[in-house]
Amino acid sequence: xxxxxxxxxxxxxxxxxxxxxxxxxxxxxxxxxxxxxxxxxxxxxxxxxxxxxxxxxxxxxxxxxxxxxxxxxxxxxxxxxxxxxxxxxxxxxxxxxxxxxxxxxxxxxxxxxxxxxxxxxxxxxxxxxxxxxxxxxxxxxxxxxxxxxxxxxxxxxxxxxxxxxxxxxxxxxxxxxxxxxxxxxxxxxxxxxxxxxxxxxxxxxxxxxxxxxxxxxxxxxxxxxxxxxxxxxxxxxxxxxxxxxxxx
Amino acid sequence: xxxxxxxxxxxxxxxxxxxxxxxxxxxxxxxxxxxxxxxxxxxxxxxxxxxxxxxxxxxxxxxxxxxxxxxxxxxxxxxxxxxxxxxxxxxxxxxxxxxxxxxxxxxxxxxxxxxxxxxxxxxxxxxxxxxxxxxxxxxxxxxxxxxxxxxxxxxxxxxxxxxxxxxxxxxxxxxxxxxxxxxxxxxxxxxxxxxxxxxxxxxxxxxxxxxxxxxxxxxxxxxxxxxxxxxxxxxxxxxxxxxxxxxxxxxxxxxxxx
Ligand SMILES: Nc1ncnc2c1ncn2[C@@H]1O[C@H](COP(=O)(O)OP(=O)(O)O)[C@@H](O)[C@H]1O
Ligand SMILES: [Mg+2]
Numbered sequence: 010x011x012x013x014x015x016x017x018x019x020x021x022x023x024x025x026x027x028x029x030x031x032x033x034x035x036x037x038x039x040x041x042x043x044x045x046x047x048x049x050x051x052x053x054x055x056x057x058x059x060x061x062x063x064x065x066x067x068x069x070x071x072x073x074x075x076x077x078x079x080x081x082x083x084x085x086x087x088x089x090x091x092x093x094x095x096x097x098x099x100x101x102x103x104x105x106x107x108x109x110x111x112x113x114x115x116x117x118x119x120x121x122x123x124x125x126x127x128x129x130x131x132x133x134x135x136x137x138x139x140x141x142x143x144x145x146x147x148x149x150x151x152x153x154x155x156x157x158x159x160x161x162x163x164x165x166x167x168x169x170x171x172x173x174x175x176x177x178x179x180x181x182x183x184x185x186x187x188x189x190x191x192x193x194x195x196x197x198x199x200x201x202x203x204x205x206x207x208x209x210x211x212x213x214x215x216x217x218x219x220x221x222x223x224x225x226x227x228x229x230x231x232x233x234x235x236x237x238x239x240x241x242x243x244x245x246x247x248x249x250x251x252x253x254x255x256x257x
Numbered sequence: 258x259x260x261x262x263x264x265x266x267x268x269x270x271x272x273x274x275x276x277x278x279x280x281x282x283x284x285x286x287x288x289x290x291x292x293x294x295x296x297x298x299x300x301x302x303x304x305x306x307x308x309x310x311x312x313x314x315x316x317x318x319x320x321x322x323x324x325x326x327x328x329x330x331x332x333x334x335x336x337x338x339x340x341x342x343x344x345x346x347x348x349x350x351x352x353x354x355x356x357x358x359x360x361x362x363x364x365x366x367x368x369x370x371x372x373x374x375x376x377x378x379x380x381x382x383x384x385x386x387x388x389x390x391x392x393x394x395x396x397x398x399x400x401x402x403x404x405x406x407x408x409x410x411x412x413x414x415x416x417x418x419x420x421x422x423x424x425x426x427x428x429x430x431x432x433x434x435x436x437x438x439x440x441x442x443x444x445x446x447x448x449x450x451x452x453x454x455x456x457x458x459x460x461x462x463x464x465x466x467x468x469x470x471x472x473x474x475x476x477x478x479x480x481x482x483x484x485x486x487x488x489x490x491x492x493x494x495x496x497x498x499x500x501x502x503x504x505x506x507x508x509x510x511x512x513x514x515x
Contacts, residue, residue, distance in 0.1 A: 156341070156345055159341075159345075162332055163313075164334050164338075164358060165333075179349070
């Protein structure tokens with residue numbers, strides 16, 4: 010009861026402050042919430058941006074592809090590096106070094122390679138999502154108690170069975186945490202990619218509104234994008250809690 | 258050759274970063290079918306190593322191990338089950354699912370293995386805990402689940418590595434009585450490791466005292482008395498003194514080494 014009330018209070022306070030600041034400053038640049046609301050209505054009524062729905066769907070599709078690729082490559086690399094000492098010793102440090110590079114420096118070259126359309130956004134979303142998933146697999150593998158593996162072996166488990174019945178459940182919580190972070194970063198990658206340069210998708214709409222100083226439309230578009238991001242994370246956290254209940 | 262378990266001149270040396278450790282040196286012993294055979298000795302003398310070898314989890318450097326006349330060559334859940342010192346339960350499985358683990362690996366159908374495991378829970382005193390996860394169970398109950406997991410695969414041989422080591426004295430005594438009851442009903446062959454003189458004397462048909470590292474069998478005590486044993490009888494008190502004098506020197510040696 011008190012938590013939602015406190016949350017609502019900070020939101021109201023924030024909106025009031027925003028309104029106050031916007032009214033005393035230049036309302037074209039500092040658009041007040043009272044102007045965003047009608048803009049939001051026009052956006053949802055498909056008046057200001059009739060191609061909102063296809064843009065949203067395109068962005069969603071890019072995210073899905075990027076995330077699916079990040080999961081496949083992340084799990085593959087993570088298990089290869091974590092389960093095979095030689096491969097881990099050879100490539101682990103390279104992975105860590107690459108992870109230390111701020112990912113956005115790769116983006117211009119991704120656009121050169123993949124062009125201005127969906128492919129470069131997918132590539133960037135993939136790149137951002139890939140690392141947390143790989144690292145979660147590596148951390149998860151380190152978490153598996155060697156004693157559990159001995160117990161399984163004593164009862165006759167072969168390597169594949171040990172993997173499925175012992176390793177995966179033992180590391181599940183960490184793994185799902187990494188998958189959640191990976192999703193959040195894939196979403197961010199795709200959207201940032203679109204904003205940095207694209208002809209379609211939510212990022213392109215945001216850029217358009219921003220470029221024409223249609224600030225209230227711009228804020229409305231950002232809000233829609235925000236719903237997408239928060240919604241996907243909420244979904245992931247639901248899955249995470251499920252996994253937690255199961256493992257612990 | 259009627260002995261179920263035969264260990265012949267087995268040695269084991271671990272190579273560690275601080276040099277080699279000789280865990281076992283030329284150990285020979287044999288255990289007959291239906292025996293309750295206890296290994297006792299100072300910690301670090303290689304008891305777990307020896308049990309690991311019998312379970313096929315540790316390979317011997319020299320010598321050979323036979324179970325039922327066949328050389329041990331990896332884990333054999335058809336003949337040997339192990340209860341580990343720290344229960345080693347899978348935290349994501351309920352008590353019942355943990356008991357089912359070995360049957361699941363053997364491909365026993367779901368209904369069947371559930372029935373077998375459920376039937377075991379009664380004598381294990383776990384009937385009310387079937388759906389509980391290990392973290393919800395006390396140490397004694399967890400150890401029972403581990404014993405249940407070993408009993409479920411119904412092997413001729415059960416290896417138990419200090420199964421009650423982490424329990425308080427009272428629980429330990431009760432668990433001892435309970436294990437004795439199970440052993441007498443199932444007639445399995447038990448190889449048991451303990452630090453407790455009382456446990457060794459109350460439960461075993463035979464006690465083997467091991468030396469400090471590198472472990473060897475120092476002396477063997479036959480205990481043909483019937484169960485339950487009157488632990489305060491003159492005979493048992495004398496045996497206890499004999500056993501203690503054998504272990505005392507080795508424990509002192511093991512302590513001096515640290
Ligand atoms: N995997 C291992 N690697 C290195 N040393 C080990 C290993 N397992 C046991 N040891 C060493 O071997 C000796 C015997 O160990 P163990 O068989 O566990 O003795 P116990 O069960 O009698 O306490 C100890 O000194 C122990 O530190
Ligand atoms: Mg031990």
